[in-house]
Amino acid sequence: MTDSAATTELPQLELLESCDALPTAAKARTAPNHHRPVYIETYGCQMNVADTEVVASILSDAGYRIVDSPEEAKIILINTCAVRENAEERVIGRVGQLHGLRRTQPDLTIGVLGCMAQHLTDTLPQRAPFVDLVAGPDAYQRLPELLAQTADETLLDTRLSRTENYVGIDPARKDGTNAWVTIIRGCDKFCTFCVVPYVRGRERSVPSDEILRQVRDLARAGFREVTLLGQTVNSYDDGQRDFARLLDEVAEIDGVDRIRFTSPYPADFNEATIDAIARLPQVCPSLHLPVQSASEEQLEIMRRGYTIAEYRDLVVRLREAIPDLALTTDIIVGFSGESDDDFQKTVDLMEEIRFDSAFMFRYSERSGTFAHKNMPDDVPDDVKAARLHQIIELQEGISAQMNQQWIGRTVEVLVEGKSRRPGPDGQPTFFGRSPQGKVTIIREPAQMNDLVQVRIDRVTSHTLYGTSEL
DSSP states (O other), rough: OOTOOOOOOOOOOOOOOGGEEEEEEEOOOOOTTOOOOOEEEEOOHHHHHHHHHHHHHHHHHHTOOOOOOOOGGGGEEEOOOOOSHHHHHHHHHHHHHHGGGGOTTTEEEEEEEHHHHHHTTHHHHHHHHTEEOOOOOOOOGHHHHHHHHOOSSSSSEEEOOOOOOOTTTOOOOSSEEEEEEEOOOOOOOOTTTHHHHHHHOOOEEEOOHHHHHHHHHHHTTOEEEEEEEETGGGOBBOOOOOOHHHHHHTTTTTOOOOEEEOOOOOGGHHHHHHHHHHHOTOSSSEEOOOOBSSOOHHHHHHSSSOOOHHHHHHHHHHHSTTTTOOEEEEEEESSSOHHHHHHHHHHHHHHHHOEEEEEEEEEOTTTSSSHHHHSSOSOOHHHHHHHHHHHHHHHHHHHHHHHHTTTTOOOEEEEEEEOSSOOTTTTEEEEEEOTTEEEEEEESSOOTTTTTEEEEEEOSSEEEEEEOOO
């Protein structure tokens, strides 16, 4: 979600060794669009998941049929992430693998959507010449027209917009407990390492009346939890409502039991927002607060817009105002010029603040960013790897200790469904999340969307386990 938000780990896939032996992009397709089956595969953060729901809605309204597997499809769309370089390589490998379906479906259309499509506009057609369509995150309303035009040459539509917010489009959501609601698109921060402003455009807030309409519809549809999304979600202001007021009005909607949001930007927190989180019972005591580094020098060259002293002060104010707050973060190691002392400051901050969990990355250059153009990637790969390994081990221990405090306590869990693994007795178990966002395994049967009181008797660094109190 944020500049180094977690991305879905893609399967380890390789490009087919001889793609030239397969049919190339089909020549000028003339099949009617009505009921043409479309398979959409999504990688990346919650924003990408929400965008896929928008794409599915647009295509369904245009007469296409969304299917659950690539083998069923005549059109395959890969919605992608550009935050990490290895994610791009794996997606290209995945596209190459899907190209193999043309052995039996020579008229198959393959498209790449989203951040990676935007980022690799100039090179993707050469790297994956069998791709028919490349469309950026502001081009989704034009997809029906683009798919109708797909021909021998790759079609590109990666124009960024200062106004596109997909107002009036109801995302095609699957049944569940939580619904993603995008409230702000793009980013104006331009951190030196981050590609997001270049692939998602400038910051613009979705009209608040549209957000409230969506949430009312979601509540009527039975969703008990909504997550408000944005690259810098707490920067929201549409001229009628700022972020704090929006939280107040979403909380007033009947049927919404839980409100989450991600990811806030540390420099954009104000007292009104902290007060709203503390005051509104619907707003969950769970915050993802990216720090990236605890070195003042590193934060400055990253252009993060805050000092580590300001970050510490914000954490103190949040924890004083919000009881049982769960705090998570993003950390980058090995950014340009990071010294042993810079890195140690990050380690010290982790031990001091004790995050519940963290998304941790070693720095990799992203073409087009300020850092790529102007800063050396001068920390050796083996040093980056060693630093990453060290903080992962440290955080695993801290996460386990933070979860220990829940043993013997009762938490309210919003049930999401049946767990993949049975209990020790072989009987099925069920899972959901606590208000702090912690995955909780329940031993007794439970129904999706139920709120269940669960007494915790065992924990790991990632999960709580307990028994429902009937």
